[in-house]
Amino acid sequence: MNSFSYVRATDVDAAIREGGAKGTMYLGAGTNLLDLMKGGVERPVRLVDVTHLPLARIEETSDGWLRIGAMAANSDTAVHPLVAERYPLLSQALLSGASAQLRNMATVGGNLLQRTRCGYFYDTAFPACNKRNPGSGCAALEGHNRMHAILGTSDRCIAVHPSDMAVALAALDAVVRVRGPKGERRIPMRDFHRLPGDTPERDTNLEHGELITSVDLPPLHLTKAHYLKVRDRASYAFALVSVAAALEMEGARIRTARIALGGVAHKPWRAEQTEQMLVGRTLAAADLAGPAAAAVANARAYKDNQFKVQLAQRAIVRAVRTAGGAA
DSSP states (O other): OOOOEEEEOSSHHHHHHHHTSTTEEEESSOTTHHHHHHTTSOOOSEEEEOTTSSOOOEEEOTTSOEEEETTOBHHHHHHOHHHHHHOHHHHHHHHTSSOHHHHHHOBHHHHHHOOOOOHHHHOTTOOOBTTTSTTSOBGGGTSOOTTSOSSSOBTTBOOOOOOSHHHHHHHTTOEEEEEETTEEEEEEHHHHBOOOTTOTTOOBSOOTTOEEEEEEEOOOOOOEEEEEEEOSSSSSOOOSEEEEEEEEEETTEEEEEEEEEESSSSSOEEOHHHHHHHTTOOSOHHHHHHHHHHHTTTOOOOTTTTHHHHHHHHHHHHHHHHHHTOO
16 A cells, blocks of 8 residues: 555535545545555545544435435445335345445445446456556456446446445435535436446546535335345345336336346446336236346347346346335
8 A cells, every 4th residue: 555645624625625636535434445545456645534524414305305414324324214214225225235344334425436346457466457547458358257247338348336325326316416626516316427438447427526415315205116136145245236126106007117227337227218118017027028128128248247138137027026016
C-alpha cells in the first residue's frame, strides 16, 4: 500500500472542499476501498474520512419519499421499519449481500460505489485490464469469464457490477442525491452507473469531488416483491444472476411490474421491455416465459458464461412467481 495523507471531515461542506483535490478519495467504512488499496489497485494520495458526517438518518420527506442517508449502514437500512414495510425488495437485497459483519460496517453510499470483483481487475499481476489500466486490453475476453457480463458489454470490458442493493434500487426508481464543488444534483438510479463502452475505468457518472448524501425512494405500492440471488454458495458469494422483482397485482393478473437484473452487466440492468410485457399476464410459468426471454434477447455470452442466458430467464420467472405469491 502506498503512503497517503488523511483528514477527517467535520461537515459536508468541509468534505467537499477537501475531496475536490487531485488524487483524493472519500473514505466511508472502507470495506471495498481498503482492499483495493492493499492490492495496489487504488492509489489515492489523500483520503477524506466521511464517517462522522450526519448522513445516516432514514426518514420520510414532506412529499412522501423515503430518504436514506448515504452513511446509513446496510444492516440498519435493511431492518428499518419504513424500508421493511414499504420497500421489502430493498430489504431482501441488502440482507442477501456479503456477510452480517460486513453489512454492519458497509454503508448505502459505499455500496453504490463498490467496484467490480473481476479477478483480472483485482490482480495487478495481469497487466491487461482496461478498467484498471485504460488501453491495456481486457484479459477476461479470452480468459476465465464465468462470472462476467452478457448484457451491455463492449470489447473493452465485460466486468459486472457486484452490488445487490443497487439492483433493487434500480427496480424501485431510486434517485441518488449528490453534492460537489458545483452544487447539488439528483441522479436517477438508471443513470448513476455506466456501461463500459470505451471508458470502462468510469463506473459511475459522478464527477470528481462529488459526495453521495442520500438515496431517495419514491412512494410506490409494489410491496409484492422478491429478490432472488443465484450464487455458488448460500452466503458471502456474489451473484451469478440476480433478479429484483416487484409487482402490483389486480386479481390474478399483473398490473404493474418492476424488474432489474444483477450479475449480468456492468451496471444494474433494468428490464423495461420485460416489465411492459408482464402487464396483464398471470403468474403461470408459461405466461412468463416470453417476457423473461425478452430480457436477454440481446445477450452476448462468452465461452464460460453461456449458461447465464438461460439462467437469467428461469430466475426471472421464479422471482416474479414468488413475488406474486404463486404456489
